[in-house]
Amino acid sequence: MARTFAWRLVFAVIVGCCVSAAVAADGEKKRPDPEQMFKKRDANGDGSLSLEEFKTGMPEKALTKADARFKKLDTSGDGKLSLDEFKAGLPPKK
16 A cells, blocks of 8 residues: 555656646747637638637637627728738737
């Protein structure tokens, strides 16, 4: 019984060290690449996002403001978001 506990403790320490090293190596959580986010949402591959594509993957809380946000980001007024319009709407990197 004591031997099992000791091995579990050793395992937990090793995992903790690995996680700490990974976090230290990155320094902070990385934001996903905006171009990759855009491509994932661009379901039809036309190079722009419709309102429905824009809403894809949004948490329920964000959906309540999605229409207004989309309209604000669509600076060209064409009813679609270009990659540049999409990037302009992302929060700045820290």
